[in-house]
Structure formats: structure tokens, C-alpha cells
Amino acid sequence: MKYDTVKFKKQPKIIGSYSIVGPKEGQGNFREYFDYIMKNDFFGEKTFEKAERKMIETAITGAIQKAKLKVSDINILVAGDLLNQIISSSYAARAFDFPYLGVYGACSTMAESIAVASTLVDGGYFENIVCCTASHFSTAERQYRFPLELGNQRPPASQWTVTGAGSCVISQKGAGPRVTMATFGKVVDWGIVDVNNMGAAMAPAAMDTLLAHFENTKTTPDDYDLIVTGDLGKLGSEILIDLMEDKGIKLGLNYSDCGQMFFRRNQNTLCGGSGCGCCATVFNSYIMKKLQDGQYKRVLFLPTGALLSTTASQQGESVPGVCHAIVVEAYEM
Amino acid sequence: MEMFLDYLWVFLIGGLVCMIGQILIITTNITSARILVTFVIVGVFLEAIGVFDYISAFAGAGINVPIIGFGASLAKGTIGAVKSQGLLGIFTGGLTATAGGIAAAIIFAFIFALIFRSHTKK
Amino acid sequence: MKKNEERIKAYNKYVSAKVPKTKPWPTLFNSFWVGGVICLIGQGINDLILFLVPNISEQSAWAYTLIALIFIAAFLTGIGVYDKIGKFAGGGSIVPITGFSNSITSPSIEFKSEGIIYGICVKMFTIAGPVIVFGVISSALVGLIYYIIYLFI
Numbered sequence: 001m002k003y004d005t006v007k008f009k010k011q012p013k014i015i016g017s018y019s020i021v022g023p024k025e026g027q028g029n030f031r032e033y034f035d036y037i038m039k040n041d042f043f044g045e046k047t048f049e050k051a052e053r054k055m056i057e058t059a060i061t062g063a064i065q066k067a068k069l070k071v072s073d074i075n076i077l078v079a080g081d082l083l084n085q086i087i088s089s090s091y092a093a094r095a096f097d098f099p100y101l102g103v104y105g106a107c108s109t110m111a112e113s114i115a116v117a118s119t120l121v122d123g124g125y126f127e128n129i130v131c132c133t134a135s136h137f138s139t140a141e142r143q144y145r146f147p148l149e150l151g152n153q154r155p156p157a158s159q160w161t162v163t164g165a166g167s168c169v170i171s172q173k174g175a176g177p178r179v180t181m182a183t184f185g186k187v188v189d190w191g192i193v194d195v196n197n198m199g200a201a202m203a204p205a206a207m208d209t210l211l212a213h214f215e216n217t218k219t220t221p222d223d224y225d226l227i228v229t230g231d232l233g234k235l236g237s238e239i240l241i242d243l244m245e246d247k248g249i250k251l252g253l254n255y256s257d258c259g260q261m262f263f264r265r266n267q268n269t270l271c272g273g274s275g276c277g278c279c280a281t282v283f284n285s286y287i288m289k290k291l292q293d294g295q296y297k298r299v300l301f302l303p304t305g306a307l308l309s310t311t312a313s314q315q316g317e318s319v320p321g322v323c324h325a326i327v328v329e330a331y332e333m
Numbered sequence: 334m335e336m337f338l339d340y341l342w343v344f345l346i347g348g349l350v351c352m353i354g355q356i357l358i359i360t361t362n363i364t365s366a367r368i369l370v371t372f373v374i375v376g377v378f379l380e381a382i383g384v385f386d387y388i389s390a391f392a393g394a395g396i397n398v399p400i401i402g403f404g405a406s407l408a409k410g411t412i413g414a415v416k417s418q419g420l421l422g423i424f425t426g427g428l429t430a431t432a433g434g435i436a437a438a439i440i441f442a443f444i445f446a447l448i449f450r451s452h453t454k455k
Numbered sequence: 456m457k458k459n460e461e462r463i464k465a466y467n468k469y470v471s472a473k474v475p476k477t478k479p480w481p482t483l484f485n486s487f488w489v490g491g492v493i494c495l496i497g498q499g500i501n502d503l504i505l506f507l508v509p510n511i512s513e514q515s516a517w518a519y520t521l522i523a524l525i526f527i528a529a530f531l532t533g534i535g536v537y538d539k540i541g542k543f544a545g546g547g548s549i550v551p552i553t554g555f556s557n558s559i560t561s562p563s564i565e566f567k568s569e570g571i572i573y574g575i576c577v578k579m580f581t582i583a584g585p586v587i588v589f590g591v592i593s594s595a596l597v598g599l600i601y602y603i604i605y606l607f608i
Contacts, residue, residue, distance in 0.1 A: 351549075
């Protein structure tokens with residue numbers, strides 16, 4: 001059988017995590033869990049791109065501090081974001097004196113970077129790796145959609161890119177939730193052309209990875225306290241539940257979606273949050289906290305990414321999706 | 334009373350034109366650039382078949398303020414110039430008639446772009 | 456490959472049935488009255504100009520009216536109000552000439568961060584460019600038809 005799931009023998013620990021969000025996100029459902037809420041979206045910078053970069057720098061520094069490490073203890077940075085040529089991560093990496101691996105999995109980047117980092121750590125090649133992703137509403141909006149001041153209405157299936165950055169330190173030693181498994185996903189495209197309907201475009205990828213994961217690990221949804229997707233949103237997560245049901249697997253109350261949970265009802269975000277920052281901030285605040293408290297024992301975290309670009313969609317291409325899954329278990333003494 | 338009726342027509346026709354735009358948005362999910370293009374072409378067409386002036390006579394701003402009016406003046410300018418200058422009018426007429434609007438949009442956009450910066454949506 | 460196409464078709468059909476639809480009536484109503492009010496403001500400005508400058512030609516009065524509306528819309532875009540009106544009114548604030556002004560001003564402001572030449576000037580017509588292109592081409596076409604008609608009468 002073909003194996004796309006990795007089982008980590010040494011089980012790398014997540015020894016520090018940090019999340020930073022924008023003001024609107026700071027009013028959302030997870031507001032008390034975030035480490036830092038920015039006063040405004042510029043974060044003291046001149047442009048939104050510079051603000052996103054500074055968020056990444058802040059998140060990386062914060063995660064290293066919370067892991068009680070020094071910057072010199074870090075071996076590698078694995079990071080990515082949504083902008084062309086992942087400039088926010090690459091430019092943020094200039095500020096640090098360790099090697100940098102840029103990864104791009106659109107909104108699935110958090111799981112992708114943790115999976116890559118865990119593999120490197122588990123292999124015994126590196127001791128401490130820091131992972132980081134971020135997204136910013138205003139930079140994503142101008143790159144993928146329209147200028148901010150344009151007076152248009154957002155279609156009802158659209159989602160709101162979360163302004164936020166999340167970072168965590170993966171380590172061989174120390175105490176913290178363990179990364180026990182990772183399933184790397186295939187690129188799946190079921191021909192959705194509507195760029196405003198990311199949830200529908202990414203749901204088949206989530207299904208594909210989820211099926212592969214359950215099959216490879218011989219687990220069922222009941223083996224997890226929480227199965228959480230990244231930013232399928234309200235519509236996409238409903239589609240995923242339907243798709244899984246067609247395959248004979250029922251996702252129950254332990255399934256939820258970061259994007260769907262992120263904002264409050266009255267925040268006008270239509271189908272919920274999206275972007276790298278959406279699941280990255282939730283994972284590095286809320287989910288980590290619950291794992292440390294022991295409220296969750298075993299979490300399956302599988303954010304999805306829509307690998308589109310404006311050029312490709314203007315040429316009539318459909319939106320391909322990808323989904324990477326990681327299993328994080330609470331630390332045991 | 335007559336003035337009130339005039340303004341009522343302006344409101345009704347203007348509102349109706351905009352509502353047709355909204356119907357297009359809801360039913361076909363088209364972007365604002367496409368909406369504007371569609372209505373400009375409608376304006377050019379209405380002027381070309383000579384209907385625009387009849388609507389304009391009682392609708393006033395109701396048909397001139399929507400971008401249809403912009404299309405109509407493009408066409409009106411071209412037709413007028415063709416009449417007076419012949420072949421050259423095809424090239425000069427349209428933009429001459431609408432130069433005020435286009436120049437105003439460019440000038441004010443430039444000035445305000447220098448003054449303001451974009452605000453994050455809430 | 457055929458099976459793949461069938462799946463794409465079936466999935467798209469399933470998704471389009473599931474996509475939430477905009478509730479049409481409130482947005483239609485909003486676009487109607489906001490659009491109507493913008494036109495009323497235009498008529499008001501026009502009548503004011505005709506009242507203040509009695510000798511002005513009708514055509515010049517309209518030109519001033521449109522320029523005034525374009526100015527107001529550009530200003531409202533600058534202070535970040537027009538996008539809120541747009542979110543509320545949809546077509547009501549896109550279709551009037553103010554929407555045209557907004558579509559030129561908004562990218563100019565947005566791309567200011569890339570400088571005056573490559574930011575403001577290059578990006579100014581990213582949205583409104585097609586309007587001018589299609590307007591000019593279609594009116595030139597109309598001009599050509601009239602030219603041919605005039606040749607024969």
C-alpha cells in the first residue's frame with residue numbers, strides 16, 4: 001500500500017506557540033486566547049505588506065520566548081504566507097540569523113510547515129525548528145480581489161481573510177503537545193471555477209486527505225477529541241460532512257472548522273474566516289491551550305489551501321486544493 | 334408641483350436603472366467593472382438608435398447620472414462629429430464629448446490618492 | 456478522463472445548489488433608493504447651476520454636474536465612506552457616474568504604496584479602463600455606421 005502518512009517515532013514536541021491578530025479578529029470568538037491583539041492593521045508600519053512582515057517577526061520572536069529558548073537555539077525557520085513569492089515570510093526571515101525554508105500551501109501552510117519541521121526534527125537532523133505563517137486581510141484583498149475602497153458587495157459564499165500570524169517551536173526535547181503523525185496531501189481539483197467559493201474548491205482535498213489518513217492509520221473519527229479543518233468556512237465544512245458521509249464516514253460533533261468558528265455572527269464575514277492566519281492563530285492559541293490543559297487528548301488538524309493565482313483563474317483555470325493533516329497529542333509525563 | 338413630479342421621475346428612473354444593475358449582480362455574480370462596461374454599451378446603443386433623448390427629456394439626471402449617460406454622450410459626440418467632420422469624427426468625437434468627465438475622474442483620483450491612504454474594512 | 460468530467464459536473468451541480476444566495480429584496484430595495492437619491496443629487500446640482508448661471512448651455516451644465524458628482528465620489532472614496540455605501544447599496548452606487556469615479560480613485564489610493572508612477576498612475580485604470588475602451592470602441596462603431604449612412608443620403 002502507498003503510504004502518505006508519517007508516524008513520528010520520537011514524537012517532536014511543540015514547546016512554544018504564539019499568536020498575533022488584527023483588531024477585528026481580536027473581537028472574534030477566540031479573543032481571550034490570542035497572545036497579542038494589534039490596535040490597528042498597520043501595526044505602526046507604512047504599508048500593509050510591511051505590517052504583515054512585522055507580524056511574522058513578532059510571532060517568531062514570541063514563540064521562541066514562550067519556548068524559553070534563545071534565538072541562537074533555533075536551527076531553522078519554516079515559514080510561508082499568501083503573498084506572491086511569499087515575501088512576508090522571506091523578508092521577515094532577514095531579521096533572523098538562522099536558515100530559512102520557504103513553504104507554500106496557501107491556507108494549509110501551518111500544517112505543512114509543522115509536518116515538514118516535525119519530519120526534520122524526528123529524523124534527528126535538527127533540534128529546534130520554528131514554524132510560522134501569516135495572512136493579512138488588506139494585502140490578500142489587493143492581491144486576489146479588489147482595492148479596499150472599491151464600493152462593491154461581497155458575494156454570499158465569500159470568506160474574510162484573517163489578519164493574523166501564528167508561530168510555534170518544534171523541538172526534540174522539552175515539554176509540550178506531541179506531533180505524532182502527519183499525512184501529506186495530494187492536490188485535488190474538482191473543477192470549481194468560482195474564486196469566491198473557496199470552501200467548495202477545497203472540501204474535496206480535505207476529504208481526500210482525511211480518507212487517506214483514516215485508512216493509513218486505521219483510525220476513525222471517534223479516535224480524536226477534535227477534528228479541525230482550517231478555513232473551509234460555513235459552506236465548505238458542510239460540503240465536507242456531506243462528502244465524507246457519501247464515503248461512509250460520519251463526522252460528528254468533534255468536527256469543526258477554524259474559519260467557521262473564528263468570527264462572531266454579527267461581524268459580517270458571510271461564510272467565515274479564511275487565510276493562513278485563520279487556522280494558524282487558532283491552532284497556536286486555542287487548540288494549544290486545550291492540549292496543554294489536557295481538555296483535548298488527540299487533535300487531528302487538517303487545514304486546506306486553495307492553490308489559485310489571479311493569472312491562472314483569469315485564464316479560466318479551476319481552483320485546485322490541497323490539504324495536509326497532522327495529529328497532535330497532549331503531553332504525557 | 335411640476336418640479337416635484339420632475340424630481341419623482343428622476344428618482345424612479347435613476348433607481349430603476351441602478352436596480353437593474355443590482356439584479357445583474359445577484360443573478361450573474363458579475364464584477365463592478367463588467368457592470369460599468371455593460372451599462373456604457375447600453376448607453377451607446379440607446380443613443381445610436383435615437384431613444385436616449387426621449388428618456389432624457391423626462392428622466393433628466395435619472396438617466397444622465399448613471400453611466401448610461403456617459404455612453405450616450407460618447408455616441409452623441411461621435412455622431413455629431415461624423416456629421417461635421419466626416420471620417421475623422423469617428424476618432425475624435427467620443428472622447429471630446431466626454432473629456433470633462435474623464436479628466437475630472439483622473440485629476441480628482443490623483444489628488445485624493447496623494448492625500449489619503451486606504452482604510453481597512455471593518 | 457470521462458469519469459473525471461462527470462464528477463466535475465456532478466460536484467459543480469451539487470455546490471451550486473448549496474451555495475447561499477443573496478436575499479434579493481433588501482439589496483434590490485437599497486440599490487433602488489440609493490441609486491435614485493444619487494440621481495436626485497445630480498438633478499439638484501444641475502438645477503442649481505442653471506439657476507445660478509442662467510446663460511449656460513444645457514450641455515455645459517450637465518458637464519459641470521457630472522464633474523461635481525465625480526468630485527464628491529472621489530472625496531468620499533478618499534475618506535473611506537464610499538465603500539461602505541457600496542457594501543450597502545451594491546448596484547445603487549456602482550451604476551451612477553459616482554461608481555465610475557470610485558473605480559478610478561480606489562485603485563489609485565490602494566496602490567499609492569508602490570509610488571506615484573508605478574502605483575497611482577499605472578493602476579489608476581485597472582478597473583475603469585475597460586469602461587473607456589469599450590465605450591470608445593462601441594461609439595466609434597456607431598460613428599462608422601452613421602458615416603456610411605451619411606454617405607448614401
